Amino acid sequence: MRPKHSWKTIPENWECLGLSTPGTMIDLYIALKPYRENALVDALNEVSDPGHPRYGAHLSREQVADIVAPHPDTVQLVHSWLEHHRVTSSSVSVTHGGSFLTVTGVSVSKANDLLGASYQLYTHTKTNETIIRTLGYSLPVVLHGHVQTVAPTTFFSSPVTQWLTPLKRSDVAAVRPGKSPSGRPVTMPLNRRTTDVTPAFLRWLYSTFAYVPSAMDRNVVGVTGYSGEYPSPADLNSYMRKYRPDGTDATFTLALVGGGFDPNNPGREANVNLQLTEGMTYPTPHIFYSTPSSNGDSYLAWLGYVLSQEYLPQTISTSYGAIERLYPMEYASQLCLLFAQLGARGASVLFASGDSGVGEGGCETNDGTVRFAPLFPATCPYVTAVGGTTSFMPEVAASLSGGGFSEYFLRPPYQQQAVSTFLNDLGGQYYGLYNPVGRGIPDIAAQAMTIPFFYKGQETYGKGTGCSTPIVAGIISLLNDHRLSQGKHPLGFLNPWLYDGGLKGFNDIVSGSNPGCNTDGFSAIVGWDPVTGLGTPDFEQLMYILDLGSSNPPE
Known part of the structure; x- marks a missing residue:
């Protein structure tokens, strides 16, 4: 032994x-x-790179099994x-x-x-x-x-929810009728500092208001829940009745991955995650995965279930994570390869980047040194990590937005140019507190503050990247809907496209920071940064880029 x-x-x-x-x-x-050590990652890169002849030729369950055998x-x-x-x-x-x-x-x-x-x-x-x-x-x-x-x-460590509920609603502006960029009526705030982040506001802010899904027979959103959480159909109905009155019949399929279901005892995280994706994508079908907290492994239990299915949701949102260094490195690497299987099969997998900036507390490691503390699975290079913003016109980085550099995973090729530019600007600041050759997170971001949702019949408010992640998942799902309705393949693993052709479809966030570990954290600057990534999505621009295969959408 x-x-x-x-x-x-x-x-x-x-x-x-x-x-x-x-x-x-x-x-x-x-x-x-595996017998062929690099075959899975090679296949994932090929089917996810718009410049490769195999782009979009996602693999079947059986083809992946052959590759990883x-x-x-x-x-x-x-x-x-x-x-x-x-x-x-x-x-x-x-x-x-x-x-x-x-x-x-x-x-x-x-x-x-x-x-x-x-x-x-x-x-x-x-x-x-x-x-x-x-x-x-x-x-x-x-x-x-x-x-x-x-x-x-x-x-x-167990998967930890990446969202926070404010103790009280404060500093929220009144609203007035207005128009979206497409000219449709929408509720807009009276001031530009903060407002309730409702579906109408989000659909206006990220330019999805005019889009009506049409590929409901092919496109599905998956939302994962851990710690035995599941959503309430009654609370979903209350949320939709108030914020998406055209979608009061919204529902979801519940996949019990070893757990039970009591609709009278829902989870807050499960409720807010599902309500946000439904509010963005109605009437797109949803499936919610409920994985119990147990002596086993929640991620492995869910991955074992979902990878056994013949068909996967095209978009999967997860608002959980834990400090990367709490995972044994070989174990984290193996989980990361399982997420790569999802991407190779055509699923866009999104994870919250965290709610403690560059790290919570003093960030001391077991040997007494201080290191920034990024979250896994967000640090896995085969998923898309989502950070948080607040305010608008312009949006700024939410101070809670998790970001930094992996201690385990090297910076992937798709990220080399964007991250190198940031590090050159950073210079020697925080030398020794992070891994300068590690995978950087987040990749993109969305609103993470003042998020209304319903819980046990009452409206309350949440905040965190656990809220921004399902928002982004909703936008990606609409892009997948658009492609599927045209007979095209879904986007699958997003990052190679995001850092290349998709770049101009994001609103660059250039102010704000993510303090933590008794430091001021990183700052949002022009271009990619470890606070908000490439920025927040503009659906209409991204749709234009995908339609024309162009990186130069109209101004």
Whole structure:
């Protein structure tokens, strides 16, 4: 046996409760290294690059499974190892697009033997969440070249919602009738500083007011929920009745990924996420994925479910994340490749960039050094990270907008020019606090403050990139609707196009900053910045760019 990963101390904000109850069962996820190591990323880049002949030729579920398949020797070795420990073959299945083996119903004592681990109960000191984890685990030496990671093992953090509810409604302007850029009536604010971010305001601000979806038989929005959250149909009806009266019949499909459903006990995050996407895209069909909080792994549970489906939503919005360094690096890398599978199959996957600027608190690492703390999965180079703005005419960066540079993932080619320009302007400021060759986040942004929504029959307000992400997802879904209605392929993985042809379809945000880690954070400047990315979307400009294949839309 040789160690695979371990922590020197219990991760921050967790306490050990001791051994779990004898006979406690868990499911183990074993990530197998693919036979063709770079084939998935190569395929993703080809089908996502507008300049490549294969652009838009997204892969099927079966084609992805073939690309990520492990070598036969890998499968044989892992099965031999499991058989040696008397793990029955009936409990082992191939999952996650062919890249994982899932072993169901493993006793904690058996897992300890398999992995040279010491599973115990841990509780989070702030949320009281209780999980079964180990501070370290090992694998037979012969398996290190074949197994990428095993979960749940040393990953302690759970997906954290990236939105905040203000304690009170304040500094909100009155409104008056006005007209959108297309000339249609819309509610507009009396002043330019702040206003309720209603669907009418958003549709005016981001130029979607005149667009009517028409590909409802082909286009779907997916919204993910973790920690056992799900939305309320009654609250959705109240929201639409007030803010989209043409959409009072809006509904959604609920996909229960191992959880239950009580419409009288919805989640705030689930409600605001679904209400925002419905408000932007009605009557586009929606599917909400409800994944329970458990001793397993929420991301892996959801990814295992969705990758097994023959058809995927064209746009998927996720308002969750956690500090990147809380994830073991090999584990984060494997999750990132699963998100790459979604992109290769034609899904645009969006994640919130975070609500603590460059980092919450003092940002001390376990060894006592200070580093900015970006969020994963937003730092994965195969998803689109969404930051936050506020005000309008012009919009400015919301101070909470998460942004920075990955410690794990190198800057991808599509981002080289934009990020290098920012770093040259930054100079030596914050030297040593971030990774200058890391993937930069966010990619784009949208309104993140004063967001009204309904919860248990009452209207309340939220803020955060967990709100801006479903807003952007709604706009991307409308672009997908437009393309599908013309018989074209969906956008899929967005970033190669965003940083190239799509550049001029964004409103550059040039003021504001994202303080954190006891610093002033980064500043929004001309061009890309780690506060608002490329800026906020202009739907009409982006649609024009896509229609003509041009990067020079009309002024």
